Amino acid sequence: MLLSMDPRPFPHADVITASLALLAERVGDPTPLVYARLFAAQPDMAALFCNDASGAVRGEMLARVFDTILDYIGERSWAAHLLVAERDNHAAYGVPPAVFATFFGMVAATVRDVLGPDWTAETAMAWDALLDAVEAAPLSA
Numbered sequence: 001m002l003l004s005m006d007p008r009p010f011p012h013a014d015v016i017t018a019s020l021a022l023l024a025e026r027v028g029d030p031t032p033l034v035y036a037r038l039f040a041a042q043p044d045m046a047a048l049f050c051n052d053a054s055g056a057v058r059g060e061m062l063a064r065v066f067d068t069i070l071d072y073i074g075e076r077s078w079a080a081h082l083l084v085a086e087r088d089n090h091a092a093y094g095v096p097p098a099v100f101a102t103f104f105g106m107v108a109a110t111v112r113d114v115l116g117p118d119w120t121a122e123t124a125m126a127w128d129a130l131l132d133a134v135e136a137a138p139l140s141a
């Protein structure tokens with residue numbers, strides 16, 4: 001069912017949190033890296049941000065994505081609902097749902113590149129589980 005979430009704690013949440021802490025420590029603001037990756041993979045999406053000269057919208061969106069990840073691996077109180085709402089909002093301004101769902105993978109790939117050798121098999125497993133969970137439940141409808 002679309003809006004329900006597995007009530008069990010997300011496994012390896014601490015591994016995801018630690019990887020995000022390392023990301024912040026190494027690059028500070030990862031916004032340019034994530035969007036460079038997105039626009040390389042989905043060039044059509046760049047035009048949607050043409051009014052965002054300062055990068056404030058991109059930064060705010062990414063901040064909300066990180067908050068969503070932290071809720072999803074933590075309290076799980078609102079992440080699934082926000083994802084469904086944003087998937088529909090984004091479709092209205094030209095982001096196909098299938099593309100919307102790719103954003104978490106862009107974040108994961110950015111973390112992987114920045115962590116380099118600190119991206120371990122355990123980190124990969126934790127992020128894969130997160131991407132599978134997010135894409136399988138709230139984003140698949």
Ligand code: HEM
Nearest residue numbers: 045048049057060061064065068086090095099100102103
């Ligand atoms: C490839 C995937 C995505 C693309 C291309 C995309 C694109 C956009 C664009 C163009 C805007 C600006 C809309 C406007 O104000 O005109 C926006 C805003 C926003 N997006 Fe995304 N989005 C994606 C994925 C996501 C995801 C996964 C989330 C999950 C939370 C999200 C959350 C938001 C939020 C909260 C805003 C509003 C930011 C603000 O306060 O201005 N987006 N997105």
